[in-house]
Amino acid sequence: MPTRLLAALCLLMPSLALAADARCQGSPKARAARFSAQSLKGKQPAERYAEYVRACSLDAVVELTKSLVRFKTVGAELPAAKSPEFAAMGRFLEQWAQARGLGFRTVGGNDVFELSWGEGAPRLGLVFHGDVVPAPAHEWKKPPFEPYVAQGRLYGRGVEDDKGPLASALVALAMAKELGLSPAQGRVLVIIGNGEESDWSGMAKYAETQKPHPTHVISVDSDFPVVAAQGGFVAWALEAELGAPPAQPTPGQLRAVDVTAGEFLTQVPGAATVKLEPAGLEPDKALAAVREAVASVRTARPSLQAEVKQEGPRLVLSTQGKAVHASVAEEGANALWDLAAVAAKLPLEPNGIQAMLRVVAERFDGDHWGEKLGVAYQDALMGRLLVAPTVLRVKDGEVSLAINMRRPQGKDNAAFHASLDEAAARLERDSGGRVKEVKGGEGARYVGDAHVADTSGPLVTTLLDIYKRHRNAPDAKPQSVRGGTYARLFPRAVDFGPAFPGDLYLGHAPDESISLENLDATTRMVAEALHALALTPPAK
DSSP states (O other): OOOOOOOOOHHTTOOOSSSOOOOGSOOOOOOHOOOOOOOOTTOOHHHHHHHHHHHHHHHHHHHHHHHHHSSSOOOTTSOGGGGGHHHHHHHHHHHHHHTTEEEEEEEEEEEEEEEEEEESSSSEEEEEEHHHHHHHOSSSSSSSSSSSETTTTTEEETTTHHHHHHHHHHHHHHHHHHOOOOOOSSEEEEEEEEOTOOHHHHHHHHHHHSSSSOOOEEOSSSSSSSSEOOOHHHHHEEEEOOOOOOSOOOOBEEEEEEEEEEEEETTOOEEEEEEEEESSSHHHHHHHHHHHHHHHHHEEEEEEEOOOOOOETTEEEEEBBBOGGGGGGGGGOHHHHHHHHTTTSOBSSSHHHHHHHHHHHTTTOOOOSSSSTTOEEEEETTEEEEEEEEEEEEETTEEEEEEEHHHHOSSOOOHHHHHHHHHHHHHHHTTTOEEEEESSSSGGOEEOEEEEETSSHHHHHHHHHHHHHHHHHHHOOOOSSSSOGGGGTTTOOOOEEOOOTSOOOOOTTTTTEEEEHHHHHHHHHHHHHHHHISSOOOOO
């Protein structure tokens, strides 16, 4: 695209106008005619398209988002193949596509919905997900699946993650078609997976079997300016036999009989609890010992939130932290770290709980990066390996600890597996043979690869250039995230929005919302990406 034309497009990006544009009135055919080559003489197709989207897209995006949000597509409650809500959303999208002359098909048992435009091999794939996280009604001010606009924001479950961005792309595509533009280098696909928040198998099968992939694949499910890399997902688990208590308690020792921390592998625990029996101590001395340990740890970490209470003959020690997604563990406060730190000060009788808490205290507490485990490494683009112990449980005589890691590029699979082998051996030695790695079954080791796009290739450079001009951000650079989106299923795919730097992401929160300004900006940038990557004539 000529520099002169790019500069002209930048002039079409004033702040969000609230007054309706008279040119947007009437049928799609009538309004499109007001942005035709005859009506806007001398303007290039890219200019006319950008002006059309800027003037007329927002209302359509808001209304389409509302329609999509009304479908209660919570995959964690009922998977897409069995859910009437997913089926209904599929019928809605099919009717929407057919009304605009677009192709539509369902792949799998409502696993994936695909809209298509044009002929030939796929050129551009825009990837989204149609499922949403649960939305307990008692946590919301208004019903989560009855979307509404208030004070410049659109509210409802999925408006940011990921139905608002999907609506932005669909409207941008429809408006390009209304203007008479067409894919010049191959088909445009809008690919909607329906298990991103729960079960990726359907979308993974789609990515594996539906070949060839589009030349360029963009997911709109993460951050601006351009997410060019995603950390590899690692699940690692340790276990220890709880062990039978000794026939005679050792004088002066407490006995840990149960322990719990965390809810999910991918969430830093916000609470942790260990239940203790006095065993070899008088009850009042046992209580004093626990309180003294809490006071000792609080001296070193004044923010410690810990409580000790009596439940019959037992003592219950609880710690409170700040639960966050494991991919941003350093932004939270791991309650398990605090529990282990206090437990390390207690005269605990040796058993599986005591051994596991000591491992946490010695090899995890205060260290997000795996330094104490001996597995730390980093990459210039993707940053450091992140390590988060997240779920601790006692079940059927076994104590288990689940650990989530987010792995950058820079160490091949063999070397990374070797580092975990060494860490497991080290922990087993530390614990006198009590703590071992889980070797089979549900908790067995899983090591995923990092996903990295070509940061100097045409996809990243085109999107980055669009973002820089639209946001007046000349220093913007490709970035990496530790989380994962469907982009990682497609080689060299990237994420492009919808979250802007500095904004609070509300995609999984109660009262989920997105500002109309951000929704509008996303639509305009996705539209320009669509034009630049799929609608321009092939180079001669």
